[in-house]
Amino acid sequence: MNSQVTAHRPQGCAKVSARSLSVHYGEKHALQAVDLDIRAGEVTALIGPSGCGKSTFLRCINRMNDMVEGAKVSGSLTLDGSDIYDRALDVVQLRARVGMVFQKPNPFPKSIYDNIAYGPRIHGLARDQNELDEIVMTSLERAGLLAEVKDRLTESGTSLSGGQQQRLCIARAIAVGPEVILMDEPCSALDPIATAKVEELIDDLRENYTIVIVTHSMQQAARVSQRTAFFHLGKLIEVSDTEQIFTNPQQPLTQGYITGRFG
Numbered sequence: 115m116n117s118q119v120t121a122h123r124p125q126g127c128a129k130v131s132a133r134s135l136s137v138h139y140g141e142k143h144a145l146q147a148v149d150l151d152i153r154a155g156e157v158t159a160l161i162g163p164s165g166c167g168k169s170t171f172l173r174c175i176n177r178m179n180d181m182v183e184g185a186k187v188s189g190s191l192t193l194d195g196s197d198i199y200d201r202a203l204d205v206v207q208l209r210a211r212v213g214m215v216f217q218k219p220n221p222f223p224k225s226i227y228d229n230i231a232y233g234p235r236i237h238g239l240a241r242d243q244n245e246l247d248e249i250v251m252t253s254l255e256r257a258g259l260l261a262e263v264k265d266r267l268t269e270s271g272t273s274l275s276g277g278q279q280q281r282l283c284i285a286r287a288i289a290v291g292p293e294v295i296l297m298d299e300p301c302s303a304l305d306p307i308a309t310a311k312v313e314e315l316i317d318d319l320r321e322n323y324t325i326v327i328v329t330h331s332m333q334q335a336a337r338v339s340q341r342t343a344f345f346h347l348g349k350l351i352e353v354s355d356t357e358q359i360f361t362n363p364q365q366p367l368t369q370g371y372i373t374g375r376f377g
């Protein structure tokens with residue numbers, strides 16, 4: 115636990131907890147008083163029409179919105195009960211605890227090995243070369259990529275296929291020992307076979323990590339998540355067990371979206 119994080123009363127058993135979370139981009143009120151708990155050890159899918167605030171919510175959790183000029187976050191957002199927006203919080207440490215995988219695979223223009231070793235080196239996680247090798251191998255193994263790349267660790271990460279690059283990025287996130295992994299449409303640039311592999315991987319990872327995934331695909335949300343949150347025009351309309359959202363949504367707006375009446 116980051117000692118720089120101010121302790122607050124934990125909110126239930128939630129890993130991440132938002133209360134009245136709002137985000138403005140200048141005049142634009144992109145996220146409006148959202149209350150949402152993300153449970154540990156589960157995959158939570160964020161769904162909703164384009165521009166409804168899914169990515170904005172996701173980016174609050176590792177403070178990626180800090181980099182957006184004019185972005186203003188208010189309300190409360192906690193990780194294990196500690197304020198993510200505490201001024202004293204070390205954002206580099208936060209991003210080690212809360213990793214992120216983006217829409218487009220973005221390996222560094224470095225070797226496969228160095229892509230994974232980069233984070234552990236920066237954070238001083240290995241005492242020697244053997245420990246670093248161990249972290250690299252374990253991360254590749256967990257990301258389901260080791261068998262495919264073990265003989266080409268010195269080749270560039272960019273030489274891999276799109277699906278392999280995305281699993282490399284997941285391995286890179288895993289390498290620094292995160293607790294939460296944020297995924298922003300991680301399969302939208304992948305073909306169906308690569309998508310299936312990443313989805314399988316997400317399912318394997320959920321035992322050890324708390325995963326939040328933004329997806330445009332309702333089929334994907336139904337396949338990979340245990341909880342689903344539906345957003346509309348910056349508001350959280352409904353959050354529930356995924357099965358309930360897709361079979362018996364309580365809100366007319368959710369019903370309209372999942373049946374394709376708008377979106």
Ligand SMILES: Nc1ncnc2c1ncn2[C@@H]1O[C@H](COP(=O)(O)OP(=O)(O)OP(=O)(O)O)[C@@H](O)[C@H]1O
Nearest residue numbers: 139142144162163164165166167168169170171182
């Ligand atoms: N940097 C920014 N500056 C100004 N407005 C922004 C910025 N980023 C997002 N917005 C606006 O905030 C709202 C929410 O955007 P966000 O990207 O969170 O939506 P989303 O649900 O993830 O959309 P999509 O599914 O299209 O990715 C949108 O109206 C968007 O135009």
